[in-house]
Amino acid sequence: MRSARPTHHDAARRRLLRSLVAAVAAIGLATPAMAEGPWQRLDAARNVLGDAEPATQGLVLDLPHVSEDGASVALSVGFDGELADDDYISRIDLFATANPSPEIATFHLTPLSGKPEIATRVRLNETQQVIAIATSHQGERFATAREVRITVSGCLMRNGSDQPEPLSNPRVSVPTRFSPGQPEAVRTLINHPMETGLREGADGEIVPRHIIERFTVSLNGETAFEAELHQSISASPYLLFYLSPEESGEAVFEWQDDSGNSARHEAAIETS
Amino acid sequence: MSHTELVVWSAVLIGLCFGATGQATGFCLMRGLANSWTLGDNRKLRSFVLAMAVALLGSQALAAAGLVSLQDSLYANPAPSWLAIPLGGALFGYGMTLANGCGARALVLLGSGNLRSFVVLTCLGLAAYMALSGVLATPRIWLEGMTTLALPAHDLPEAIGAPAWLVALILGSALLAWVFSSATFRTSPRDWLGGLIIGILIPAGWYATGVLGHDDFEPVRLASLTFIAPIGESLQYLMLSTGTRLGFGVSVVGGVFVGALAMALLRRDFTLRAFDGPRQMLRSMAGGTLMGIGGVMALGCSIGQGLSGMSTLALTAFAALAGIVVGARLGIVGPLALSKN
Numbered sequence: 001m002r003s004a005r006p007t008h009h010d011a012a013r014r015r016l017l018r019s020l021v022a023a024v025a026a027i028g029l030a031t032p033a034m035a036e037g038p039w040q041r042l043d044a045a046r047n048v049l050g051d052a053e054p055a056t057q058g059l060v061l062d063l064p065h066v067s068e069d070g071a072s073v074a075l076s077v078g079f080d081g082e083l084a085d086d087d088y089i090s091r092i093d094l095f096a097t098a099n100p101s102p103e104i105a106t107f108h109l110t111p112l113s114g115k116p117e118i119a120t121r122v123r124l125n126e127t128q129q130v131i132a133i134a135t136s137h138q139g140e141r142f143a144t145a146r147e148v149r150i151t152v153s154g155c156l157m158r159n160g161s162d163q164p165e166p167l168s169n170p171r172v173s174v175p176t177r178f179s180p181g182q183p184e185a186v187r188t189l190i191n192h193p194m195e196t197g198l199r200e201g202a203d204g205e206i207v208p209r210h211i212i213e214r215f216t217v218s219l220n221g222e223t224a225f226e227a228e229l230h231q232s233i234s235a236s237p238y239l240l241f242y243l244s245p246e247e248s249g250e251a252v253f254e255w256q257d258d259s260g261n262s263a264r265h266e267a268a269i270e271t272s
Numbered sequence: 273m274s275h276t277e278l279v280v281w282s283a284v285l286i287g288l289c290f291g292a293t294g295q296a297t298g299f300c301l302m303r304g305l306a307n308s309w310t311l312g313d314n315r316k317l318r319s320f321v322l323a324m325a326v327a328l329l330g331s332q333a334l335a336a337a338g339l340v341s342l343q344d345s346l347y348a349n350p351a352p353s354w355l356a357i358p359l360g361g362a363l364f365g366y367g368m369t370l371a372n373g374c375g376a377r378a379l380v381l382l383g384s385g386n387l388r389s390f391v392v393l394t395c396l397g398l399a400a401y402m403a404l405s406g407v408l409a410t411p412r413i414w415l416e417g418m419t420t421l422a423l424p425a426h427d428l429p430e431a432i433g434a435p436a437w438l439v440a441l442i443l444g445s446a447l448l449a450w451v452f453s454s455a456t457f458r459t460s461p462r463d464w465l466g467g468l469i470i471g472i473l474i475p476a477g478w479y480a481t482g483v484l485g486h487d488d489f490e491p492v493r494l495a496s497l498t499f500i501a502p503i504g505e506s507l508q509y510l511m512l513s514t515g516t517r518l519g520f521g522v523s524v525v526g527g528v529f530v531g532a533l534a535m536a537l538l539r540r541d542f543t544l545r546a547f548d549g550p551r552q553m554l555r556s557m558a559g560g561t562l563m564g565i566g567g568v569m570a571l572g573c574s575i576g577q578g579l580s581g582m583s584t585l586a587l588t589a590f591a592a593l594a595g596i597v598v599g600a601r602l603g604i605v606g607p608l609a610l611s612k613n
Contacts, residue, residue: 065515066508068405151405171488187489238489 038129039095039143044102048093048133054143057081061132061146070124070150072234077132078117081142089116091135096232098128100198104232107241112224114183114244121234123196124150164191164236166210167263172253174243178271183244188215189236190255190263196231212237214256219269220249245271275487276517282480283520286473287527290497294380294528295535297466299323301574302368302377305600315460318451319467324582325447326471331496331583332440334475340482344494346571347586348426353569355419356412357588360569361577361595362602363562369603370610371396371559374574375499375567378560379525383532385544391553392560397504399564404501412569428585439585473497474583481520495520496583498576500567555610570595 037056039045058081067073079089088111094104104122116134124130127149134142173187190212197209209231217225225241243251253265273281293299297319304316335342342348368374371392373381378389378396402408425431429439451467452458477496485492502521509522536542547553567573570592572581578596581589602608 064517065512151409173489189489240489 037131037143038097038145039131039133042095042097042102042131045093045095045131045133045143048135049141049143052139052141054133054141055081056143059132059134059142059144061130061144063130063146063148066149066151067124068151070126072121073124073148073150074119075122075130076117076119076240077134078115079134079142083136083140084138087136087138087140088113089134090137092116092118093133093135094122095131095133096122096124096128097131099123099125099232100196101231103230104130105230106228108223108226108228110222110224112219112222112244112246113242115242117240117242119238119240121238123194123232123234124148126150163193166192167212167255167257167261170253170255170263170265172265172267174251174267174269176268176270178243178245178269180246180271181244183242185240186217186243187238187240188253188265189238191236192255192257194229194231194233194235194237198231210257210259212255212257215239216252216254216256217241217243218252218254219243219245220247224251245269247271275485276490276492279480279485279492279520280518280523282476282484283523284527286476286480286497287524287529288531288534289527290376290470290473290524291380291383291528291531291533292535293466293469293531294376295384295532295541296539297462299466299470300373300377301578301596302373302600305597306369306604309601309605314454315457315463318454318457319463320578321447322451322464322467323471323474323579325444325451326468327474327579327583328440328447328585329444330472330475331478332436332444332585334478334482336437340478340494342478342494342584342586343426345580345584345586346495347577347581347584347588349571349586349588350426351420351422352571352588352591353416353419354421354591356416356569357571357591358595358598360566360571361592362599363566364570364573365566365596365599365601366603366608367559367562367564367566367599368574368596369559369600370555371563372556375503375563376497376528376573376575379499379503379528380532383529383534384536385542387544387546388552388556391547392556392563393503394507395557395560396500396564396567397507399561400500400504400568401508401564403565403568404504408565416569423587425587427587428590431587436585443585471579474579477520477524477580478583485520492520496580497524498572498580499525500564500573500576504564566599 039049058079060078060080062076063073077092090109092107095102096104107118109116129145129147131145168191170190175184178184192212193210195207195210199207201207211231212229215227215229216223224243227239229237248270251267251269254262256262299319300316301320304320308314308317334340375396378392381389403412429436457463474496481492482494502525506522506525509516570577571588572592574596577589577592581592
C-alpha cells in the first residue's frame with residue numbers, strides 16, 4: 001500500500017521524468033535542422049542548389065528497392081507538385097551518392113517538352129542514395145532521394161561478348177501524330193558501350209573512357225529537350241521523355257559522344 | 273497489355289501446366305534415377321529423357337526458325353568455371369536425394385499439402401541467394417574466378433562445327449528411340465504424357481521471353497524454366513513486392529504451386545504431411561541448402577540445366593547434368609547414401 005506522502009523515490013522519479021521530457025524536446029527541436037536531405041552532403045548536388053533550400057514535395061523518383069544488376073537499374077523521375085502558371089521545370093539533375101563519379105545526367109527541358117518526366121537506365125556501383133534535383137524556369141527548386149540496394153557492382157562491366165558498333169542502330173519510338181497541348185512519350189535507344197574508363201580489359205589494361213555526352217532533340221530547328229550524359233548512364237543509353245510540339249514538321253534526334261562522333265535520326269511529326 | 277505483362281501471364285500459364293502435370297504424373301528426375309538404380313524400373317527416367325528430347329527438338333526448332341537466339345541464354349556462357357559447374361551439379365544431385373526431389377518437385381509436393389517441402393523450398397531459396405549475392409557470394413565468385421576456362425565454343429554444334437538443327441535432330445531422335453524402346457513405358461500414358469507436356473513447356477518458355485518479351489527498348493531477359501534463383505526470388509518478391517516487379521521466373525514458380533494445388537484438390541490427393549522426426553527435418557534442410565548452393569554454382573537445376581540448358585545444347589549443360597547424375601548416384605546407391613528412417 002503506497003503512503004500518501006511523497007517519498008524520496010517519488011521526487012527522484014519526477015526529476016528523471018523532467019529530464020527525459022527535456023531531452024526528447026531538445027531532440028524534437030533539433031530534428032528539423034538534422035532533417036536536411038542527402039543533397040546537402042554531396043558537393044556536386046550543392047553546386048546545383050547553390051544557397052537555395054529545395055522543397056522536398058513534388059519531385060518523384062522511382063527506383064527499385066533492390067537491384068541485382070547494378071549495371072542497368074531502371075530509373076524514372078517525374079513531377080507532380082505545384083508551379084506558377086507560366087513556370088515550368090527547366091532542369092533536372094540526377095546524382096548517385098556513392099558512385100566513383102556522382103553525376104548521372106542533367107536534363108534540360110523547354111515548354112516544348114510538355115511534361116517533366118524522364119526515364120532511363122543507370123549504373124549504380126553499390127547500395128546508395130540516388131538524388132534528383134529539379135529547377136524551374138523561375139528558380140524554384142525541388143529535391144528528392146531514394147535508396148537502392150545493389151547486390152552486384154555496376155560500374156565494372158563483366159561481359160566479354162561482342163560489343164555492337166558505338167552509335168549504331170538508333171531506335172526512336174515517337175508518335176507521328178500529336179494533339180496540341182497533349183504531351184506524348186518518346187523512347188530512344190542507341191548502341192554504345194558507355195565505357196567508364198574504370199574497367200580493366202581482357203589484356204589487363206584499363207579500357208579508356210568512351211561515352212555519349214550529349215543527346216539533343218529539336219523540333220523544327222528549335223531545341224526541345226537536351227540531355228547531358230555521364231558515365232553512370234547504362235550501356236546503350238535508353239531515354240524516355242515527353243514532347244509537345246506546337247506545329248507539324250520535323251523532329252531531329254542527335255547523339256554526340258566524346259570522341260567527336262555523332263548519330264542522327266529524323267522523324268516527321270504532325271500536330272492536328 | 274505491355275510486353276512485360278504478356279510475359280508474366282505466359283509464365284503463369286506455363287507454371288500452371290507444369291504444376292498440374294507434375295502433380296498428376298509424379299514427374300521427377302530423382303525418382304526416375306532412384307527407381308532405375310534400386311528397382312530396375314526406368315519408366316520415370318524415360319519420362320525425364322522424353323521431356324529432354326521434346327525440349328531439345330522444340331527449342332532448336334524455334335532457333336532454326338530465327339525466332340530466338342539460344343546463344344544469348346545464360347547457359348551458353350563461353351567462359352564458365354570448370355570446377356563450379358560439375359561440382360555444383362554434384363552438390364545439387366546429392367541434395368536432391370536428401371530432399372526427396374528437386375526444387376520443382378518440392379513446389380509440386382507443397383501444392384499437394386506436403387509441408388516438408390516448405391522447409392526444403394525455404395532452405396533452397398535462402399541458400400541460393402546466399403550464394404548468388406549474399407554471405408557465400410564472395411567465396412563463390414572467388415572460386416569461379418580462379419577456375420575460369422575459356423571454351424572454344426558456346427555449345428555443342430559450334431564445338432563440333434555442325435549446324436545446330438542437325439545435331440538436335442540426331443540427338444533428339446536417338447533419345448526418343450531409347451525412350452520408346454520399352455513396352456512398359458509405351459503403355460504407361462501417365463509417364464509419356466508427363467514427359468511430353470513438360471518437354472513442350474521449355475520451348476514455350478523461350479518463346480514467352482524471347483518472342484513475346486521482345487522489345488526494342490526494354491527487352492525481357494531470355495530464359496526458360498529453372499527453379500533455383502526463381503525460388504529465392506519468389507521469397508524476396510513476397511517480402512519486397514512494393515519495390516520490385518514480377519518477372520518470368522517468379523511467375524512460373526507461383527503458377528507451379530497453384531497448378532499443383534488445383535490438381536491435388538481436383539484429384540482429392542491433397543494431404544497435409546509433416547516430418548516424422550528431427551532427423552528427417554535435418555535431411556530436408558540439408559538437401560534444400562545443397563540444392564540452392566549447387567544449383568547456383570551449376571547455373572541451374574535438374575529442370576534448369578537438365579531440360580532448359582540441354583535444349584540449347586550449351587556445353588555447360590552437359591557438364592552440369594553429368595554432375596547432377598553423379599551426385600544423385602552418390603546419394604541413392606553410392607557411399608553417401610543415408611538409410612531411410
